[in-house]
Amino acid sequence: MFTNGFIFFKFRSNLFLYFGVVFIIGCGVLFAEDSKQTLPSVETKKNQTTTSEKPNSIQNPSPNPDQAPNSNPTQATSLADREDNQTPMEIFNKVYEHRFMIRGGWGIGKLSPAILNETGPAWFQNSLFRQITEPGAPLSIPYKPAKDLGLNSQFFDIRYGYKNKYEVQYAEDTSLGVYSRDLPASNNFLSPRTDTYWASSFEGNRLLRFEGVSQHLRFSYTHPISKILMIGPSINFHRYTERNNISYGSYSTSRPEAAVPNKVTWSIGGDANAEYSMKGILPGVYAKLKLRDWWEIRGRLELLDRKGNFSVLGSQIIQEVYNDGTSNLAVVVPAYGGKVRDKGTILNLETSFQYCRFSLDIGMIRQDVKRNYDSYFGDTVGNVPRSDYSARSVYIGFSEMSNSVKHTVTEFYIMPGVSFYYDEDKIY
Helix, strand or coil, rough: HHHHHHHHHHHHHHHHHHHHHHHHHHHHHHHHCCCCCCCCCCCCCCCCCEEECCCCCCCCCCCCCCCCCCCCCCCCCCCCCCCEEEEEEEHCCEEEEEEEEEEEEEEEEEEEEEEHHHHHHHHHHHHHHHHHHHHCCCCCEEEEECCCEEEEEEEEEEEEEEECCCEEEEEEEEEECCCCCCCCCHHHHHHCCCEEECCEEEEEEEEEEEEEEEEEEEECCCCEEECEEEEEEEEEEEEEEEEEEEEECCEEECCCCCCCCEEEEEEEEEEEEEHHHHEEEEEEEEEEEEECEEEEEEEEEEEEEEEEEEEEEEEEEEEEEECCCCCCEEEEEEEEEEEEEEEEEEEEEEEEEEECCEEEEEEEEEEEEEEEEEEEEEEECCCCCCCHHCCCCEEEEEHHHHEEEEEEEEEEEEEEEEEEEEEEEEEE
């Protein structure tokens, strides 16, 4: 797990190093443009005659050798209007023909993960179903749901724009949970007393690592509504992968009246990987508000509908301690899979500040998702009596399929960027 994280971090570090090199090259191009010397324009003057030895001499000859000496020369462009004398901001704020832009940045946020939000109601309903085949098995009643959790985010995108209206964007957003075994994200449960078991409390599901990667390929068109407002449709070919590293827990103690009296069964560890892979086509609305030459506000709202597959596979170590003091370690294997679907919205708001070819964007991304399972199959396989511990699910996940669970992500980010332009016969 830590090795994969290191490789991922190294890849990102190299990516942002490359971005830094491009940023420095852009600075060099800009400084080179500013250092160009402007040539003075030639001003025409009236022909004057004097009483000198050459009364018909021309005081200000035409710069064109083919032009007749006494004809009026063509009026040259004034110094203030020459393009090579314009300030960099005037050059870069024109309506560009083609623009290529690279951005990269970082962010922080909050996460309410579906993998934990589904645990409370699902385990409770599953423990009710177990009463049909295993009367007296402990119930799992949630009493402490998981809180919103911290995130660290990394962002990267590449944009191509045509004439300030058409835009193609590839963007990637990676969200990483900032919790671990020492900073848990978990659900807690109570088991009331029964004729066979004593009352107990335990941690049922702990999230050790969360990684969500959103990839977007967007096509947008914005139409000018007024001098400062542009709005239009967008379409997003979206792919999403989610990797969760989770651990299951349970605790039960049998009473003297049980078939195996005074037996303690508890989960001492284990890891399972829950992976989701989904994709979808998301329609949306994209708007730009140009408040100043150097200041723009952008907003995008997309209707989220993605679906795909999920799988859960791992191990759970359970210790059984008997009345005579002997103990036994056993391994059970949770294995599940099926079809999953997310529906909701993605809202992106950002303010962009521009200086020449450089930009600094500060924004927010909010995902409001409802997760549903179209199919859910699996079981926890092992030789420990099922009634002694709480499993994730039982055979067909009726409880998981009967509920919609929320999954929300809120991220705040900052992204510096650099742009390169192509217009008519030059690149700048």
